[in-house]
Amino acid sequence: KAGVTQTPRYLIKTRGQQVTLSCSPISGHRSVSWYQQTPGQGLQFLFEYFSETQRNKGNFPGRFSGRQFSNSRSEMNVSTLELGDSALYLCASSPGQGAFVETQYFGPGTRLLVL
Amino acid sequence: DAKTTQPPSMDCAEGRAANLPCNHSTISGNEYVYWYRQIHSQGPQYIIHGLKNNETNEMASLIITEDRKSSTLILPHATLRDTAVYYCIVRPPIQGAQKLVFGQGTRLTINP
Numbered sequence: 001k002a003g004v005t006q007t008p009r010y011l012i013k014t015r016g017q018q019v020t021l022s023c024s025p026i027s028g029h030r031s032v033s034w035y036q037q038t039p040g041q042g043l044q045f046l047f048e049y050f051s052e053t054q055r056n057k058g059n060f061p062g063r064f065s066g067r068q069f070s071n072s073r074s075e076m077n078v079s080t081l082e083l084g085d086s087a088l089y090l091c092a093s094s095p096g097q098g099a100f101v102e103t104q105y106f107g108p109g110t111r112l113l114v115l
Numbered sequence: 116d117a118k119t120t121q122p123p124s125m126d127c128a129e130g131r132a133a134n135l136p137c138n139h140s141t142i143s144g145n146e147y148v149y150w151y152r153q154i155h156s157q158g159p160q161y162i163i164h165g166l167k168n169n170e171t172n173e174m175a176s177l178i179i180t181e182d183r184k185s186s187t188l189i190l191p192h193a194t195l196r197d198t199a200v201y202y203c204i205v206r207p208p209i210q211g212a213q214k215l216v217f218g219q220g221t222r223l224t225i226n227p
Contacts, residue, residue, distance in 0.1 A: 100208035106158035
């Protein structure tokens with residue numbers, strides 16, 4: 001099976017702009033989670049989507065949003081970009097079969113630089 | 116979520132076994148221990164997980180103490196490609212909540 005794919009891999013934006021990142025989960029996986037990784041804060045959970053619904057959310061401002069499509073692909077959007085949004089954005093998928101604990105598999109990430 | 120404590124860094128010689136400790140003294144009886152690693156600027160890679168019993172797969176072995184307050188990840192024959200940050204994560208079995216809480220991890224350096 002192909003792994004989790006993320007596009008684009010690298011992105012440069014300026015302050016105030018908005019950005020949309022895309023994630024395609026492993027085939028058959030229905031749950032998609034997003035994480036932000038910065039040198040200062042480490043890896044932090046953003047949100048999780050399952051069946052096109054957000055079912056878990058981390059402690060991030062409303063500028064960070066996401067959605068999931070019927071084919072389980074997911075996008076996340078960051079509006080009004082700030083310099084501090086420069087980070088590696090990671091997507092992870094898991095089967096979403098209702099188990100209490102499912103293993104998440106990560107994509108390669110999208111590196112966003114805000115100037 | 117139960118807190119984990121890992122040494123910030125470790126070194127190991129190539130070809131030797133790398134033993135990475137993790138302390139999780141507040142773990143609950145139904146919480147799983149998960150290990151991931153992250154090679155520089157790549158996405159985290161799943162390694163192994165366990166609940167109570169020791170586990171082994173093609174990548175590593177996981178040894179969990181009987182009281183479950185600590186665990187050790189063992190890479191039996193470390194190679195230079197095993198140089199990475201290793202994260203030990205304790206996960207509560209909450210259905211519908213698949214988030215991972217990452218700590219600072221252990222930076223493992225494999226030396227030739």
